Every structure is written in structure tokens, then in C-alpha cells.
């Protein structure tokens with residue numbers, strides 16, 4: 001599994017990550033980011049893409 | 065020469081994304097980064113925001129993570145600038161005279177700030193902001209009570225103004241345009257952002273430029289073209305950028321305004337020939353975007369180093385594997401530009417090419433709160449920009465398909 005952490009002090013809820021990995025990242029009805037803390041290994045490319053496009057560089061990935 | 069590395073000039077975001085893209089597309093050979101700065105690739109946007117106001121922040125706070133695919137087979141030659149390119153011999157020469165042969169070359173040398181438009185008389189206290197070192201130097205003088213004059217009201221100038229005002233400096237912005245951010249965001253949103261800056265004590269001198277500087281050995285006052293004189297301990301020059309292409313002069317590539325490339329991000333020579341083993345990515349690349357028209361442009365937005373890097377990486381892997389690149393090139397390249405800006409509590413997010421527009425239209429919210437504006441060139445939608453209202457702004461992503469022209 002891949003562990004996903006978003007630094008919510010940095011996150012400005014831009015939602016760029018949502019576009020790259022919608023299975024993991026979502027903007028809720030209040031336009032705030034919600035995300036899953038874990039995802040299967042085969043999602044690595046999408047998760048890296050999401051981390052890459054985050055304007056605040058707030059997304060951190062680690063292997064479990 | 066077959067084991068010459070993939071050489072990336074500019075240890076930049078675009079260079080890093082290209083290397084990652086090439087690895088992802090199957091290139092397993094050696095990679096060399098040749099970078100003028102002493103630092104490994106880092107993220108520039110915080111340089112005018114968090115890092116500029118947070119004492120003690122440095123490279124570790126802005127460095128890009130190096131993904132596992134780049135942990136091996138990568139050589140970093142940092143603190144050394146490239147000075148020449150020999151296209152025939154496939155060699156780049158650096159400032160020490162060392163030669164770097166390549167199998168494929170990536171030009172990722174970005175931009176540098178335009179200098180002060182008048183004579184600086186060698187005075188101290190004059191700053192620009194592009195690099196981490198620039199930011200650390202500027203941070204050390206943005207003290208509470210300092211008189212800060214910012215020349216230029218584009219994104220970098222406005223963000224520095226916001227950060228300096230938050231730090232308690234006395235801030236004046238001098239700009240030739242009528243409202244700040246006029247070119248990027250148009251008169252409506254520009255006027256609103258001016259209002260928000262003024263609410264934080266920032267003064268604007270619009271339709272003005274610098275006439276002269278007074279002081280010795282540091283700048284103490286600036287004189288504007290209207291004759292107004294401003295106290296000035298710190299002068300920040302933020303009047304746009306020029307591409308770093310001097311090292312390519314005489315190489316035969318078209319570097320009339322950045323590096324001209326085709327839909328495969330492959331460099332085009334002054335004679336019109338495509339160089340299949342030379343690529344340009346990020347801010348320095350000039351290419352057409354079929355979402356909007358056929359005019360090749362340089363676009364200075366943060367998402368494009370990633371978009372161009374991924375794309376170039378794919379082509380590099382194909383080229384170095386000896387595959388036919390034509391089908392990949394024929395897929396075309398039409399990335400949606402996206403940018404954001406943070407000034408006080410205004411978090412601006414935009415898609416498209418707002419500065420191609422001749423008018424903007426408020427379509428949701430109200431300017432003095434959260435809002436969304438559409439940008440039109442004639443009756444064609446070319447951009448959208450919002451303060452807040454993220455879901456609505458994001459929903460525009462798929463609306464720039466330009467079907468009429470396809």
C-alpha cells in the first residue's frame with residue numbers, strides 16, 4: 001500500500017490533485033479537500049502525478 | 065558515443081520532470097544535470113510567499129522530492145553554467161571548459177529577471193527575485209518599517225508587495241500599467257486586487273516609471289517620471305523576465321524569443337529543420353498550443369514545466385530507443401495552462417490564456433468576495449479565473465477544446 005499524507009496547513013484546496021487521482025482526492029461540498037490515507041501500489045503513477053501538480057507541494061507519499 | 069548520457073541543462077523543475085518522464089517511458093540509461101545554481105531542483109512559487117516571510121526557511125523547505133527512479137544513474141553537475149552548444153558534435157561546453165557529450169539534450173534553462181531599466185549607478189539595496197539566493201537576500205532586508213519600492217505589478221511584484229506589507233514594511237508599487245496584473249487578469253480583477261492591496265496599506269503609482277535614484281552607497285530615494293519622490297531602502301525590480309538562451313547563440317537553433325520547438329518539443333533551427341535529439345521544456349520553450357491558435361508562445365506558468373517535461377520525456381525515451389517518433393508527435397501537444405497566486409487571503413486560480421482576452425465577464429459571486437470571471441477573445445472563451453469558488457473554476461478545465469479550429 002501507499003500511504004498518503006497532505007499537509008493541511010499548506011493545502012489551499014486548489015483541487016489540482018483531484019484531476020490526477022479522483023479515486024483518492026475529492027473536493028467536498030464546501031470546496032475543501034478530502035482524501036484517502038491509503039491506496040494500492042498500482043496507483044503510484046497517478047499519485048505521483050497528483051503530488052507533482054499540487055501548487056503548494058503539500059502531498060507526501062510513502063511506501064507501507 | 066552510444067553511451068553518452070541524456071544531458072539536461074538547467075537543474076530546474078522542467079528538467080526534473082523531463083528526467084522523470086523519460087524514466088517512466090522506459091529510458092534506463094545515464095542522465096546528467098548541468099545546472100548554474102548550486103541547488104538541486106526546487107519549487108519557486110514559495111520564494112515570493114512563505115519562504116520570503118519565514119526566517120530560517122531554505123532549500124529543504126522548497127526542494128522537490130527526488131523519486132526512486134532517479135536515485136540511480138544520475139549525475140548532478142551543479143554550480144556550473146553551460147556556455148556553448150555544438151549541435152554537429154553533440155557536445156555542450158560549460159564555464160570551466162569541460163565538454164559534456166550527449167545522446168539527447170534537454171534545454172531547461174528558464175528565465176531571469178529583466179534588469180532595472182535605468183542606470184543603477186552601482187547602488188546597493190536593489191533586488192530581483194528568481195532564485196532561492198535572491199529570496200534569502202531579499203528576506204533579510206524586508207524588515208518591519210523598511211521603505212520598500214517595487215517596480216512592476218505583475219504576479220511576482222504583487223506577491224512581494226503582499227508579503228512585505230504583511231511583514232510590516234511600508235510598500236509602494238510603481239507600474240506603467242493602469243491597474244496591477246492588468247495583462248494577466250484584465251482591468252476588472254486588477255482593480256479589485258489593487259483595492260485589496262490598498263486595504264493592507266500598499267500604495268500604487270500607476271502609469272509611472274522610474275526616472276532616477278538617489279543615495280550612496282545604497283539607494284535612499286527613487287524619483288518617478290511624474291516627479292514624485294519616494295523614500296526607498298529596498299528597491300525590487302519585477303518588470304518581467306528574459307529567456308536564458310545566450311549559451312545557444314551561434315548553435316543554429318531558433319532562439320529569437322526562447323527556444324522554438326515543434327509539437328514534440330523538439331528544437332527547430334533557424335533554417336526550419338527539426339533537431340530530433342534536442343528538446344526544450346518549461347519557461348524557456350516557445351511552442352504553439354492548438355487549444356488557442358497556431359502562434360508559438362512562451363508561457364510562464366507553473367504547471368507547464370510538468371506538462372512539457374512529461375511530454376518531452378516520452379519522446380526522448382522513444383528517440384533513444386530508436387523508435388519512430390512520428391506517431392507521438394502527431395498526437396499533438398495541447399496542455400491547458402494553469403496558474404495560481406496568493407495575495408493576503410485572496411487565493412487566485414486560473415485556467416487557459418487569460419492574457420489573450422480582450423474582455424472579462426463576472427459570472428459568479430462578487431468581486432469584493434469570492435468570484436469567477438470568464439475571459440473572451442472576441443466570442444471565444446480563452447480563460448477563466450476565480451478567487452475561491454474552486455469547484456466552479458475546476459469545472460472549466462474541459463471547456464477549452466476550440467472545436468471550431470480542430
Ligand SMILES: Cc1cc2nc3c(=O)[nH]c(=O)nc-3n(C[C@H](O)[C@H](O)[C@H](O)COP(=O)(O)OP(=O)(O)OC[C@H]3O[C@@H](n4cnc5c(N)ncnc54)[C@H](O)[C@@H]3O)c2cc1C
Pocket residue numbers: 073074075076077078079098099100101107108109110111112144145146147172173174175193194195220308311345346347348364365366367369402403404405406
Ligand atoms: C518568485 C516566483 C514566484 C512564482 N510564483 C508562481 C505562482 O504562484 N504560480 C505560478 O503559476 N507560477 C509561479 N511562478 C512561475 C514558475 O515558478 C515558473 O514557471 C517555473 O519555475 C519555471 O520552471 P523552469 O523549470 O522552466 O525554469 P526555472 O525555474 O527558471 O529554472 C531554470 C534553471 O536553469 C538554470 N540555468 C540558466 N542558465 C543556465 C546555463 N547556461 N547553464 C546551466 N543552467 C542554467 C537556472 O539557474 C535555473 O536554475 C513563480 C516564479 C517565481 C520566480
Ligand code: SF4
Pocket residue numbers: 006010011012013014015016017018025033053054055056057058059
Ligand atoms: S492540489 Fe495540493 S493544494 Fe490543491 S487541494 Fe490538492 S493537496 Fe490541496
